[in-house]
Amino acid sequence: MKNNFALGILLSILLTSLFGCQNQSAVQTPVSGYAEIVVDESLGPIVQDQYDVFSNDYQSATIKLFFQPENKLLSTFLSNKVNVAIMSRLLLPNEAKVFESKKIKIRVNRFAIDAIALIVNKESSDSTIEVADLIESLKGNGNTRNLVFDNANSSTVRYLKELANVKQLPAKGIYALNSNAEVIKYVYNNKGAIGVIGVNWVKAPSEELEQFVNGIRILKVKNLKGKPGDDGFYAPSQNNLALGLYPLERSLYIINCQGTAGLGTGFASFLAGERGQRIVLKSGLMPDSLPTREILIK
Numbered sequence: 001m002k003n004n005f006a007l008g009i010l011l012s013i014l015l016t017s018l019f020g021c022q023n024q025s026a027v028q029t030p031v032s033g034y035a036e037i038v039v040d041e042s043l044g045p046i047v048q049d050q051y052d053v054f055s056n057d058y059q060s061a062t063i064k065l066f067f068q069p070e071n072k073l074l075s076t077f078l079s080n081k082v083n084v085a086i087m088s089r090l091l092l093p094n095e096a097k098v099f100e101s102k103k104i105k106i107r108v109n110r111f112a113i114d115a116i117a118l119i120v121n122k123e124s125s126d127s128t129i130e131v132a133d134l135i136e137s138l139k140g141n142g143n144t145r146n147l148v149f150d151n152a153n154s155s156t157v158r159y160l161k162e163l164a165n166v167k168q169l170p171a172k173g174i175y176a177l178n179s180n181a182e183v184i185k186y187v188y189n190n191k192g193a194i195g196v197i198g199v200n201w202v203k204a205p206s207e208e209l210e211q212f213v214n215g216i217r218i219l220k221v222k223n224l225k226g227k228p229g230d231d232g233f234y235a236p237s238q239n240n241l242a243l244g245l246y247p248l249e250r251s252l253y254i255i256n257c258q259g260t261a262g263l264g265t266g267f268a269s270f271l272a273g274e275r276g277q278r279i280v281l282k283s284g285l286m287p288d289s290l291p292t293r294e295i296l297i298k
Contacts, residue, residue, distance in 0.1 A: 030266025032060035037084040037264065038076045040155050041067045042180055042198035043252060046112065046283050047086055049204070053279060054270050061263055071153035083257045084264035088114065088155045088250045099257045107256040111271040113286035115236035116156055116248040117199035118219040119184070121191040128233040129194075130222045131247050135163065140170030146193045150183050152176040156196050159250060181209055188212040194219070199236045203284030223247040241286035252285075 027033050039047050044067050051063060068076065070087065077085045078098050090108065099106055118134075120126050137145045138160055149157050157176070161169060177183055180197045184205075187195040195216070205213040220233035229245040240246040254271055256264040270276045277287040 028260075028262040030261060030263060030269065031058040033263050034062045034064075035084060035258075035263035035267070036064045036066065036082045037086060037254075037267070038066045038068055038073050038082045039086045040073055040088055041069050042150060042155055043086060043088065043114065043200065044180070044198075045204055045206070046114075046200045046252075046280065046285060049283060050271055050276055050279055051267075053275065054267060057275075058266070061266065063263065063267060069151040069153040070155040070158060077255075077257075083259070084267070085255045085257075087253055087255060088159070090253060091255060104257050104259045107265065107268065109254050109256075109268045109272045110251050110288045111254060111268075111276060112252040112280045112288055113241050114250050114252050115199040115241060115246055115285075116159055116250065117197055117202060117236055118221065118248075119187050119195040119197060119202065119216045120193070120219060121187055121189075122215050122217050124191050124217070126194070126219060127217065128220045128222065131163070131224050134160075134221075137173065138164035138169060139166055140172060146173050146175065146190075148175045148177065148183050148186055148193050148195045150176075150180045150197060151178060155250075156198065159248075160196065163248075184209055184212050184216065188215045200283055200285055204282075221247050238281070238284060238286050 028035065047065065051065060055061060055063065066076065066082065073085060073087065074095070076082050078095060083104075091106065096106060118129060133145075137147060151157070157169070161167070175193075177186060180201045183195040183197050184201060187193050199218070201209070202213050202216070202218065218235060220235045221229070222233045223229035223245075224247075227247070228243075229240075229247050234240045234245045234247070236246045236248070241249055254264075254268045256268055258264045272288065274291050277289055277291045280287040281291060
């Protein structure tokens with residue numbers, strides 16, 4: 001009898017746990033429930049900051065973030081394993097058709113302007129670089145610089161390949177590691193390297209990376225002739241991003257293909273809203289819309 005009673009309690013706990021998990025994924029509102037979001041790994045710090053504040057404000061909401069390089073992110077997203085993505089570009093027409101063929105409405109919110117930063121060791125003699133020289137290096141021409149990327153399949157690689165109009169990067173002088181954090185550490189330890197990372201990794205570094213970030217410098221960049229920023233060398237500051245003077249800028253988007261007004265919609269609204277935009281502003285990136293500032297006049 002005691003064994004049957006104990007078995008009954010155990011079964012009850014298991015059923016409660018099972019239905020609890022099912023309800024967690026099934027019952028979803030813009031501020032509660034469970035959702036999964038796949039995130040471009042190069043955008044990790046700013047997205048993590050946003051999630052930390054959002055989850056603290058809405059404790060009934062649970063979002064699991066998957067940080068992946070862009071190519072893997074797209075594979076996950078387009079296979080419908082995860083239906084919300086945070087990326088540094090919009091979906092291409094053939095990618096959008098994957099969702100449109102299923103009658104799923106694609107909701108897109110731009111929430112920030114980011115920059116691709118070129119970093120060097122503080123003891124390096126380099127402080128500036130021209131886009132024209134960068135393109136020559138990406139084509140394998142001239143004095144090839146040692147460029148170090150976060151991942152061979154990352155959005156930073158795709159961005160610079162498009163910039164140089166090349167399908168493949170040269171084997172000589174181009175290196176790919178596994179993350180933005182590894183690039184920062186590599187440049188910290190190698191004076192001759194130029195690291196290519198998302199600028200949010202150095203604008204608000206984690207405690208683990210802070211000592212390495214203190215040992216590197218961000219290069220100022222001069223644009224191609226005839227384009228904004230061709231009259232001098234510009235750093236990826238908020239002011240230069242706002243004025244369109246820093247050449248290597250990119251927009252950040254949250255792309256929601258849930259098909260319903262669920263937790264993805266709520267997080268997107270948070271990113272684009274005043275609270276989320278203030279977090280972007282504090283991070284050193286450029287908000288999509290500048291938050292209002294109240295001034296008390298006595």
